[in-house]
Amino acid sequence: MPTNALDVSDLTVAYKEKPVLWDIDLTVPPAVLLAVIGPNGAGKTTLIKSILGLIPTVAGSVRIYGRPYKEQRKQVAYVPQRGTVDWDFPTSVLDVVTMGLYGTLGWLKRPGKKEKKLAMEALEMVAMQDYAHRQISQLSGGQQQRVFLARALVQQAEIYFMDEPFQGVDAMTEKAILRLLKDLRSAGKTVIVVHHDLQTVPEYFDWVTLLNTRLVANGPMEEVFTEANLEKAYGGRFMQLKATARALP
Amino acid sequence: MIELFNNLFFDHTLRTVALGAGALGIVSGALGSFAVLRRQSLLGDAISHAALPGIALAFLLTGNKSALVLLSGAAIAGAIATWLVTNIAGLTRVKYDSALGIILSVFFGFGLVLLTYIQKQPNANQAGLEKYLFGQAAAIVEKDVLIMAGLGLVALFLLFLFWKEFKLLSFDRDFGTTMGYPMALIDFVLTTLLVLAIVIGLQTVGVVLMSAMLIAPAVAARQWTDNLAIMVLLAAFFGALAGVSGTVASSTISRMPAGPAIVVAVSFLVVLSILFAPRRGVIWQRGRDYLLRQRFRALGGKKDV
Known part of the structure; x- marks a missing residue:
């Protein structure tokens, strides 16, 4: 049996008395492009943050390619939501991308020529090389997103966790980002994406995790992205969505 | 003017005070930059006010009035205040800014009570602690400057050593965690350096005005550059410039205390920077907006209303 890219078992997260994630068991095979979907407050962001050890968990264990997450950090890249950092921070695009290499650099060592070159290559992959020396506050939302992607690409990881990478980007950028994610999958990487646009799920992804505090379903697109499962995850809201969709011309 | 420079170089007292104030400006400017970028400007204010009871308790416990003892007390109190905030x-539903306000006023109030108590003691040794309120630069002697410079060098060396880690912490803490860096520890070290920078300034500027020396040089420096390293260097330069020029001003105007003069000098730099800096300055931005409007008007025709 081939090793799973991600094994999560019994993951539970609670704020105060309210569980945000309840007893999540999740397995993801390698080389899939996975959408984590679910209604607002379903715990999508919490799921990837708790997998990455960014928020305390009540219970649960995480294995990446068969070994505990803590031993596998170098195999993991993370693209946080764009709004989580201060884009007026006094630094350049190239500098932000270079931060992706701090993990391999280790303590005290400074990035040098080699790191700059790797960062430039990552910027070329997202077509941002012309912006390398721009101050980051001069970027549009889509450009900021591509800089964050480049910072993850430079990590040369096996598994990528991305929190809403399509949030607030224009249609052109969305296509370019999607192209990049599919390239990663073709290269055998596993890409886990928090996504909220149900319409584009079947077109963009080949694996789906449906979440609503509990795990509703997890598996290949055709098996999981069904009306019954969506109704289970979204409840009445999904029926409303459908009704609205039917009412549209 | 020439006489002033002569005094600066040859007047022993003035030179000592100016050196101390300059060293303080460098350290507080450099570390204040990180406090400002991390939106922790007011943490510096809370720490410096919280230092007062530390100073008073250190005196009450040891009966010793030497700078090293009192400043150690200040550092410990500052650290406790940070931990409490x-x-x-x-752990509670109290918001961060309220927590800062509570700790600042409670510690400062307690410090004032202790200070009053100490002053009522029938002990000739008690005089002089109140200078930590607004600072008393004139009382600074060579030994104090050496302590300040020593602590300052340690702080600056650590800042240089952990530059990459501090930048990561300030820009994207979570991302640093995913790469395996112990961000809580890095935060602790940086905050400790901030406490150190505050302690260095207490004799000169005092607990009430010290936060200005952290915030103002950094705010001014941010106006002129988009590069973190240049910002930190510039903030250090502005801090030193304000320190020296404030000291000199207080020496030429009779009965003008140095601490407030230094703070006025650094505020002047802030006003200049906010108004006149290219790109981020108010005047530059207003001018650009005006020119753009003119151009659009030329292209788009007359405005009706």
């Missing part, structure tokens, strides 16, 4: 904000 973080935990009040983290």
Whole structure:
């Protein structure tokens, strides 16, 4: 049996008395492009943050390619939501991308020529090389997103966790980002994406995790992205969505 | 003017005070930059006010008035205050800014009570602690400057050593965690350096005005550059410039205390920077907006209303 890219078992997260994630068991095979979907407050962001050890968990264990997450950090890249950092921070695009290499650099060592070159290559992959020396506050939302992607690409990881990478980007950028994610999958990487646009799920992804505090379903697109499962995850809201969709011309 | 420079170089007292104020400006400017970028400007204010009871208790416990003893007390009190602010904000429903306000006023009030108590003691040794309120630069002697410079060099060396880690912490803490860096530890080290920078300034500027020396040089420096390293260097330069020029001003105007003069000098730099800096300055931005409007008007025709 081939090793799973991600094994999560019994993951539970609670704020105060309210569980945000309840007893999540999740397995993801390698080389899939996975959408984590679910209604607002379903715990999508919490799921990837708790997998990455960014928020305390009540219970649960995480294995990446068969070994505990803590031993596998170098195999993991993370693209946080764009709004989580201060884009007026006094630094350049190239500098932000270079931060992706701090993990391999280790303590005290400074990035040098080699790191700059790797960062430039990552910027070329997202077509941002012309912006390398721009101050980051001069970027549009889509450009900021591509800089964050480049910072993850430079990590040369096996598994990528991305929190809403399509949030607030224009249609052109969305296509370019999607192209990049599919390239990663073709290269055998596993890409886990928090996504909220149900319409584009079947077109963009080949694996789906449906979440609503509990795990509703997890598996290949055709098996999981069904009306019954969506109704289970979204409840009445999904029926409303459908009704609205039917009412549209 | 020439006489002033002569005094600066040859007047022993003035030179000592100016050197001390300059060293303080460098350290507080450099570390204040990180406090400002991390939106922790007011944490510096809370720490410096919280230093007062530390100073008073250190005196009460040891009966010793030497700078090293009192400043150690200040550092410990500052550290306790920081720990309390973080935990009040983290463990209760009290918001971070309220926690800062509570700790600042409670510690400062307690410090004033202790100070009053000390002053009522029938002990000739008690005089002089109140200078930590607004600072008393004139009382600074060579030994104090050496302590300040020594602590400052340690702080600057650590800042240089952990530059990459501090930048990561300030820009994207979570991302640093995913790469395996112990961000809580890095935060602790940086905050400790901030406490150190505050302690260095207490004799000169005092607990009430010290936060200005952290915030103002950094705010001014941010106006002129988009590069973190240049910002930190510039803030250090502005801090030193304000320190020296404030000291000189207080020496030429009779009965003008140095601490407030230094703070006025650094505020002047802030006003200049906010108004006149290219790109981020108010005047530059207003001018650009005006020119753009003119151009659009030329292209788009007359405005009706």
